[in-house]
Amino acid sequence: MNDVSAMTSVESPVQLDSVHKTYGSGDSAVEALAGVSVSFPAGSFTAVMGPSGSGKSTLLHCAAGLDKPTSGSVRLAGADLKGKSETQLTVLRRQHVAFVFQSFNLMPALNVEQNVTLPTLLAGREPDRAWVNEVIARVGLSQRVKHRPGELSGGQQQRVAIARALAARPAVVFADEPTGALDTNTALEVLNLMRELVRAGQTIVMVTHDPVAASFADNVLFLVDGQIVTQLASPGVEAVASMLAQLGAQAKARRQR
Numbered sequence: 628m629n630d631v632s633a634m635t636s637v638e639s640p641v642q643l644d645s646v647h648k649t650y651g652s653g654d655s656a657v658e659a660l661a662g663v664s665v666s667f668p669a670g671s672f673t674a675v676m677g678p679s680g681s682g683k684s685t686l687l688h689c690a691a692g693l694d695k696p697t698s699g700s701v702r703l704a705g706a707d708l709k710g711k712s713e714t715q716l717t718v719l720r721r722q723h724v725a726f727v728f729q730s731f732n733l734m735p736a737l738n739v740e741q742n743v744t745l746p747t748l749l750a751g752r753e754p755d756r757a758w759v760n761e762v763i764a765r766v767g768l769s770q771r772v773k774h775r776p777g778e779l780s781g782g783q784q785q786r787v788a789i790a791r792a793l794a795a796r797p798a799v800v801f802a803d804e805p806t807g808a809l810d811t812n813t814a815l816e817v818l819n820l821m822r823e824l825v826r827a828g829q830t831i832v833m834v835t836h837d838p839v840a841a842s843f844a845d846n847v848l849f850l851v852d853g854q855i856v857t858q859l860a861s862p863g864v865e866a867v868a869s870m871l872a873q874l875g876a877q878a879k880a881r882r883q884r
């Protein structure tokens with residue numbers, strides 16, 4: 628049995644089974660997730676799309692152990708999150724999860740190297756300097772280690788955020804609109820970098836509204852009203868855009884009924 632769960636954690640660092648999440652109660656209750664079952668295989672790049680309010684952020688937060696499902700189960704790196712205390716969840720997140728946000732969330736007074744090592748130091752561990760140099764090299768910033776965020780372009784700042792995410796060797800990187808604040812060319816650069824990292828074995832789950840960004844993923848999940856209504860494997864930009872349009876039209880028709 629132990630072997631099976633160990634294997635599962637390697638093959639699929641994040642698994643959600645029948646996850647429901649309801650915010651509030653009574654008349655004001657909102658069902659943000661209405662029975663989501665999905666696993667994100669190791670070394671895969673998944674995009675999560677859907678209309679505003681469809682539950683994308685809630686899915687990310689539940690999958691990362693930042694928010695607790697109302698029912699259903701989440702396994703992160705083989706560990707069932709059910710019944711875990713806040714302290715235990717924090718430890719699991721530190722070990723296995725990293726985030727990249729639209730706003731890069733870097734510390735302006737710290738240089739690239741210091742930003743990348745900060746989470747490890749805050750977790751009370753000594754950074755692995757060779758690995759830190761390696762991730763900074765992977766994001767193409769070896770010549771900029773002593774620069775502060777204010778001295779870097781938007782794309783370079785997002786690459787620092789990605790290096791910071793990789794520094795702790797996370798089982799999974801959750802990215803919430805990572806290219807939302809970037810111009811088209813810089814966004815493509817960052818997406819190509821993410822693709823390269825996946826090729827090297829990293830698991831990435833990315834929320835995006837952008838069909839171009841989603842087209843870099845191996846699999847695109849479409850959420851509507853808290854449920855995964857369809858998926859597309861390795862889709863082109865046109866296929867993603869047309870699925871979004873179709874789901875938007877269906878939602879509009881439902882509202883008009």
Ligand SMILES: Nc1ncnc2c1ncn2[C@@H]1O[C@H](COP(=O)(O)OP(=O)(O)OP(=O)(O)O)[C@@H](O)[C@H]1O
Nearest residue numbers: 650651657659677678679680681682683684685686
């Ligand atoms: N903390 C909260 N308290 C109450 N309701 C919430 C909370 N967080 C989210 N919701 C509601 O849950 C539903 C899903 O929200 P969520 O933020 O997950 O959607 P989303 O698809 O990420 O939206 P967007 O694309 O606009 O960011 C929405 O109706 C939202 O208003």
